[in-house]
Amino acid sequence: MTMMNVTMRSKRFGFGRFIRQQPVAALAIGGLSIIVILAVLAPVISPYDPLASDVPHALLAPDGQHWFGTDELGRDVFSRILAAARLDLSIAVSAVAISLVAGVTVGCFCGYQGGWLDRVTGRIVDVLTAFPLFVMAMALVAVLGNSIANLIYATAIINFPFYIRIARSEVAARRNLGWVEAAHVSGTSPTRIVLMFLLPNILPTIVVQASLNLGWAILNAAGLSFLGLGIPVPTPEWGVMVANGAHFMSSGRWWLVVFPGGMLMVTILCFNLLGDGLRDLLDPRTRS
Amino acid sequence: MNEPLLTIDGLRVSFTSDRSSREVLHGISLSVERGKVLALVGESGSGKSVTGLTTMGLLPKQAVVTEGTIRFRGQDITRHVPRSLRGAGIAMVFQNPRAALNPTRRVRDQLADVIRAHDRLDRAALQARLVELMHQVSITDVSRCLNAYPHQLSGGLCQRIVIAMAVACSPDLIIADEPTTGLDVLTQKSAMDLLLRLTREQDMGMILVTHDLGMAAQYSDDVAVMRHGEIVERGTPEMLFSNPQNNYTRRLVAACPNETSLLEAPEDAAARQESGPAVLLEVRNLVKEYQSGFRAVDDVSFSIRQGECLGLIGESGSGKSTISRLISRLVDVDSGEILFNGTSISSLSAEDFYRAPQRRQIQFVFQDAAGSLNPRYTAFRSIVDPLLRMGPVPEGDALAELVVQTARSVGLSEDMLERYPHQMSGGQCARVGIARAIIVSPDLLILDEPTAALDVLVQAEVLALLERLRRERGMSYLFVSHDLHVVRMLCDRAIILRKGRIVEAGRCENIFHAPQSNYTAQLLEAIPHFRPAACV
Numbered sequence: 001m002t003m004m005n006v007t008m009r010s011k012r013f014g015f016g017r018f019i020r021q022q023p024v025a026a027l028a029i030g031g032l033s034i035i036v037i038l039a040v041l042a043p044v045i046s047p048y049d050p051l052a053s054d055v056p057h058a059l060l061a062p063d064g065q066h067w068f069g070t071d072e073l074g075r076d077v078f079s080r081i082l083a084a085a086r087l088d089l090s091i092a093v094s095a096v097a098i099s100l101v102a103g104v105t106v107g108c109f110c111g112y113q114g115g116w117l118d119r120v121t122g123r124i125v126d127v128l129t130a131f132p133l134f135v136m137a138m139a140l141v142a143v144l145g146n147s148i149a150n151l152i153y154a155t156a157i158i159n160f161p162f163y164i165r166i167a168r169s170e171v172a173a174r175r176n177l178g179w180v181e182a183a184h185v186s187g188t189s190p191t192r193i194v195l196m197f198l199l200p201n202i203l204p205t206i207v208v209q210a211s212l213n214l215g216w217a218i219l220n221a222a223g224l225s226f227l228g229l230g231i232p233v234p235t236p237e238w239g240v241m242v243a244n245g246a247h248f249m250s251s252g253r254w255w256l257v258v259f260p261g262g263m264l265m266v267t268i269l270c271f272n273l274l275g276d277g278l279r280d281l282l283d284p285r286t287r288s
Numbered sequence: 289m290n291e292p293l294l295t296i297d298g299l300r301v302s303f304t305s306d307r308s309s310r311e312v313l314h315g316i317s318l319s320v321e322r323g324k325v326l327a328l329v330g331e332s333g334s335g336k337s338v339t340g341l342t343t344m345g346l347l348p349k350q351a352v353v354t355e356g357t358i359r360f361r362g363q364d365i366t367r368h369v370p371r372s373l374r375g376a377g378i379a380m381v382f383q384n385p386r387a388a389l390n391p392t393r394r395v396r397d398q399l400a401d402v403i404r405a406h407d408r409l410d411r412a413a414l415q416a417r418l419v420e421l422m423h424q425v426s427i428t429d430v431s432r433c434l435n436a437y438p439h440q441l442s443g444g445l446c447q448r449i450v451i452a453m454a455v456a457c458s459p460d461l462i463i464a465d466e467p468t469t470g471l472d473v474l475t476q477k478s479a480m481d482l483l484l485r486l487t488r489e490q491d492m493g494m495i496l497v498t499h500d501l502g503m504a505a506q507y508s509d510d511v512a513v514m515r516h517g518e519i520v521e522r523g524t525p526e527m528l529f530s531n532p533q534n535n536y537t538r539r540l541v542a543a544c545p546n547e548t549s550l551l552e553a554p555e556d557a558a559a560r561q562e563s564g565p566a567v568l569l570e571v572r573n574l575v576k577e578y579q580s581g582f583r584a585v586d587d588v589s590f591s592i593r594q595g596e597c598l599g600l601i602g603e604s605g606s607g608k609s610t611i612s613r614l615i616s617r618l619v620d621v622d623s624g625e626i627l628f629n630g631t632s633i634s635s636l637s638a639e640d641f642y643r644a645p646q647r648r649q650i651q652f653v654f655q656d657a658a659g660s661l662n663p664r665y666t667a668f669r670s671i672v673d674p675l676l677r678m679g680p681v682p683e684g685d686a687l688a689e690l691v692v693q694t695a696r697s698v699g700l701s702e703d704m705l706e707r708y709p710h711q712m713s714g715g716q717c718a719r720v721g722i723a724r725a726i727i728v729s730p731d732l733l734i735l736d737e738p739t740a741a742l743d744v745l746v747q748a749e750v751l752a753l754l755e756r757l758r759r760e761r762g763m764s765y766l767f768v769s770h771d772l773h774v775v776r777m778l779c780d781r782a783i784i785l786r787k788g789r790i791v792e793a794g795r796c797e798n799i800f801h802a803p804q805s806n807y808t809a810q811l812l813e814a815i816p817h818f819r820p821a822a823c824v
Contacts, residue, residue, distance in 0.1 A: 178660030181618055185652040186674035186724070187642045200664050 018281065025277020031270040035263075039085035048076035050083040050236045059248065062255050069255035071244065077255060080236035081263055087231070088238055088267075091148065092217040095155035100210055102156075103163020108202075110164070111171030112194050121164065128161040137220060141229040151230040155217050166209055170202035204282040208275040215271035222264055238264045291362055292319040293493040294343065294461055299356035299366075301335075301342055312338055313517045315356065320461065320493040325484065327496045327504035327525075329540075330514035331743040332714075336497045339514075340463045343495070344380050345369025361460065376406045379454035381464040381483070385446035385471075389438040395449050396434040399456060406457045417456075425452045426482055444475035448482065455486055462487065465497045472603035473770065477814040480507050499743060501544045502816035505529050513537045543748035545773035568594045568764050569615065569732055574624035576610050584610040586788035587624075592732065597758065597765040599775030599796065601811075602785035608768045609655075611785075612736045615766065616652045617641040628732070648678040651725035655737040657717035661709040667720045668705040671695060674728050690727065697760075698723045698753060715746035719753075726757060734766045739774065751778055772815060776800050784808050 019026040038045070047067075048054075054074030062069040068077035110118040140154035171194070174180060183193050222239025224230040231237040238260040245256025301313040313335050320326045328336040341347050343358055345368065358366045360377065369378070382388040390398055399418055403409065409417060422430045425448040438446055447467065454462055464483060468476035484507050487494045498504055504511050505525040513521045513534065521534040532538045569592040576585040585607045592598045602608040613619040615626055617638050626634040633646050641647055651674075654660035661670050672691050675681060682690055692702055698719040709717055718738060725733055735754070739747040755778060758765060769775050775782050776796050784792040784799070784807065792805045803809045 178654050178656050179662045182652070182654060182660045182721075182724070183662070183673075184618055184638075184642060185616060185647075185650075187647045187678040188673070189642050190639060192677075197662055201662070 022277045022280060024273050025280075028270040028273035028277060031266060032274065035085060035267055035270070036089065038082055039089050042079075042082035042086050046076075046079040046082050048079045050075060050079040051234055059253055061253075068259040069253075071241075071256055072248065077241075077259055080241060081238070081260055084236040084238045084241060084260065085263065085267075087148070087235065088218050088221060088264075091152055091155065091221045092214050095152045095217050095221075096159065096210055096213050098152070098156035099159035099213075100163055100206065103160045104167040104199075104206060107164040107167025108171050108194050108199060111168040112175055112190065112198065114172070114175075118168070122168070125161040125164050128158075129165075133158045134220070134223065137224060138227065138229055141224055146230060146232055148231065148235075151221055151224060154224070154230075155220050158220070159213055159217065162209070162213070163206070166205060167202060170205055171198050174198055174201060204279050207282060208279045211271050211275035211278055215268035218264065218271075219268055291359070292321050293361065294320040294495075295357075295359045296339070296343070297357050297359075299339070299342065299358065300354045301338055301347070301351055302354050303351050305350060311354070311517065312351075313342070316514075316517075316519055317356075318512055318519065318522070320495060322460070322493055323488055323491045324510060325487055325494045325496055325508040327498060327508035327511045328514055329498060329501060329504045329511055331499060331745065333516075334514040335517040336514045337465055338517075340380070340465050340495060340497050343461075344378055344463055345374070346380075372406070375402060375459065376457040377459055378461045378463065379457070379459040381447075381450055381454045381462060381467045383466045383469050385443060385450045386438060388450050389446060391438055393437070394434070395436055395438065395441070399434075399449070399453060402453050402456045421452045421456055424455065424486065425449075426478075427452075442475075443471055444479065447471060447475070447479045451479070451483060451486070455490065455492075458490065459492060461493045461495070463495045463497070466499070467496070468503070473772075473811055473814040474603065476503075477816075480816070483507070500816060501529065501540060501744065506816040513540065540744055543745045545748075545751075545771070545777050566594045567591050568596075568629060569766075570627040571611075571615065572625045572627070574611065574614060574626070575622045576607075576614055576619065577622050583788050585614065588785075588788070588790055589624075590783055590790070590793065592764050592766060594731070595758070595762050595764055596781070597767055597779040599779035599782035600766060600768045600785065601770065601772060601775055601782055603770060605787070606785040607788035608770075608785050609736060610788075612652070612734050612766060612768045615732075616650055616734050617644075617647075618652075642677075648674075648728045649731045651728065651730035651733050653718075653721050653725050653733065653735045653738045655740055657714060657721045657738070657741065658709050658712070660721055661717060663709055665708075666705065667695070667700065667707050667709075667712065667716075670709075670720055671705070671723045671727055674724055678728055694723045694727045695719075697757070698726070699749070713746075714742055715750065718742060718746075718750055722750075722753070722757075726761065726763070729761065730763060732764045732766065734768070736768045737770070740769075740771075747774070754778060772800070772811060784811070 052075065054070070056074065057070055058072050058074040060066055060070045066076050066078065068081060070076055071080070106121065110121045137154040137158050140157060141150055144150040144153065175198075180193060180197060183197050188197070221230065222237065222242070225237045225239035226243040228243070231240050233240070241260035242257055242264070245253070245260065248256050296316055296318050299313055299316045300311060302309045302311045316335070316339055318326065328339060330336045338347070338351070342353060345365065353366055356366070357364060360373070365373065389395075396418065399421065400414055403414065403417055418434060419430055422433065427433050427445065427448055433441065433445060433449070438449070441449070462483070467483065468479055471479060480503065483494065486492065496504065496508055508525055511523060511525050511528050512519045513528070513536070515536050521528060521532065521537045528537060529541055532541050571591065572589050574585055574588045575583065577583050588607070588611060590598070600608045600611060610619065614621055617633060617636070620638050621634040624634070625632055628646050628650065631646070633644065636644055665673070668691060671694060672687065675687070675690070681687060691705070695702070695705055700716065700719050700723065704712065704716060712720070721738070739750050742750060751774065754765070757763065765778070767775060767779055779796055781794065782796050782799050783790055784805070786807055792799060792803065792808045799808060800812065803812060
């Protein structure tokens with residue numbers, strides 16, 4: 001009982017104080033919350049069906065009816081951006097989740113154990129990261145076939161080595177620290193040392209990386225789709241929308257590129273800013 | 289002109305942040321004469337380093353001098369130390385010699401930089417000056433040292449180079465901030481002897497900032513004891529240490545281990561040793577070799593009886609820490625045997641030792657108290673964790689009760705238990721480390737320099753605590769230390785190690801009063817002490 005109280009009490013922190021100390025991160029969290037809420041509620045709040053074409057109303061500039069205008073088939077850009085947010089966020093989150101869990105598991109194990117397995121893994125990681133990542137993702141999607149699932153796998157695979165590398169070096173740097181040795185003396189099993197001692201201590205670094213990575217994964221998915229790899233055509237996706245809209249830029253239909261492109265930028269920026277805020281939040285030294 | 293070299297008068301320094309301002313020096317006055325050494329003595333946070341930094345004009349940006357003056361050679365340098373004075377007028381010897389040297393440049397270039405900053409010399413003159421400097425700091429292997437990078441030199445040699453850099457431009461005042469921290473006793477002695485000799489020969493003044501009373505007594509002409517940003521007492525070392533007037537100085541002097549202080553009445557110690565003849569730990573022909581072929585521990589054998597305290601003394605690199613790690617089974621043995629209660633514990637690998645029943649019985653207290661606590665665990669979790677891992681875990685409220693009780697027995701109050709390591713002082717972390725080790729009631733406690741990072745007063749408290757715990761719980765100690773006085777206070781027997789081998793072993797009173805080996809005698813000789821005449 002007392003132990004619970006002790007941990008609960010010391011973990012408490014004020015949200016007001018967080019906003020004051022980390023205004024930028026708070027802004028990022030706010031922005032992301034809005035984007036996530038819009039994405040989740042997309043089916044409810046979309047004024048139009050994102051897939052329904054309405055040729056008579058094609059290529060309309062933004063007005064009160066169509067806030068972000070319409071595209072060449074008369075589809076509402078605002079509705080399509082909301083639907084795309086759903087898709088892009090889920091792709092990014094699933095891809096990062098897969099590579100994070102797999103990469104951190106392998107990295108922690110290698111970093112703690114050391115030895116030949118660690119060296120072999122290290123070389124494999126070197127080879128993987130030496131390859132131009134975007135080209136590799138393109139190759140993977142091209143080989144596996146155009147589908148959302150394959151896009152997720154490709155994004156996860158190219159992120160995987162970074163998580164191994166980070167987890168490995170963070171664990172290896174702490175493996176021989178006093179408090180890890182103390183855990184040995186306290187009769188802690190190696191598995192428990194990795195899970196209960198090392199993992200929580202490397203988590204801030206991993207979370208920061210994951211946050212930056214989410215932005216990057218969205219960009220990657222959009223980039224592949226822009227090139228026509230990944231997302232099958234009618235499905236709304238920010239990258240595909242930018243790619244389509246690019247054809248109409250020259251004729252002054254700016255809204256087809258600016259709105260999806262702007263959403264991409266804001267989302268990625270928010271993830272990047274969030275990273276730094278999270279690092280401070282997760283550091284026990286900033287808890288009072 | 290009879291003005292002292294340096295006069296500090298009523299100096300007040302504050303650290304300011306956005307909102308608050310905190311005064312760290314509350315009106316310090318002192319003076320340094322040519323050819324004399326002034327020691328600033330105090331615990332960490334007493335303001336002794338800030339005094340040195342202010343004089344050198346090296347205060348961090350947030351710190352401001354709010355009142356008072358510093359005069360050097362008649363010139364006011366309170367708020368601005370002219371560039372021409374740094375190095376040539378006032379020089380500084382820093383705490384960690386390795387960190388004070390640039391690791392990517394040869395010693396020759398670094399020394400030349402300092403000289404050229406104040407003197408334009410041609411190549412030949414520069415070379416002559418460099419050689420002269422090396423001789424001044426008693427380096428014999430001149431060309432090797434000049435051409436070496438700092439990492440190729442020993443800590444002692446690095447400190448000599450740092451001293452050479454300080455005296456390169458013939459300054460009038462040297463500020464030495466804990467100049468020998470991290471150096472062995474023998475190296476410390478030669479570095480301090482050198483600094484003292486240079487001070488006298490070149491008629492410089494020196495401010496020696498230290499927490500070591502013995503060193504202050506032996507190497508200074510004048511001592512100022514600082515506490516909480518004030519000088520509480522000043523005087524010659526003889527006066528101050530034989531007859532301290534101030535209450536705090538008295539406590540400091542009493543807490544400082546010297547050749548006569550004891551924790552336990554001798555008759556009690558004798559009685560205890562009579563009553564516990566059973567051997568708890570036996571080490572036979574222990575060998576540990578590192579990959580490079582370096583033998584850290586070379587054929588070491590000894591034993592510890594129940595309730596006995598064995599001291600393991602040696603300089604850095606003597607293998608004392610490796611032995612403590614071998615016995616606590618953090619490291620695997622290369623050859624030899626460790627018997628605990630008659631059972632061999634050296635066959636099981638270190639990785640699997642957590643399962644052994646002896647894991648609970650052999651506990652370890654680490655040197656770096658704060659660094660040995662999981663930064664994400666509160667004191668409570670750190671203390672309770674070994675119990676949860678190795679049991680037996682008491683039912684319900686009894687668990688928390690036991691933790692609180694153990695914490696209390698090491699002098700930690702209940703509200704401390706909610707704190708994280710970074711919220712506790714060094715002494716409090718040390719207590720958590722001890723509480724965590726004793727909560728599982730071990731038979732053998734291995735203490736690896738548990739007081740090395742602590743201030744004198746805290747060290748005295750921790751030593752008294754260890755002594756009391758041993759009496760109450762009947763544990764055996766293996767006490768690893770480089771401080772001979774501390775070992776003599778706490779231990780029944782001691783082993784002197786050098787380069788992985790046992791140089792001398794025996795009862796403490798024999799070793800300290802009639803050392804058999806030259807090396808032990810040298811070590812004893814090198815400890816700075818209060819009464820030079822009373823040395824062994």
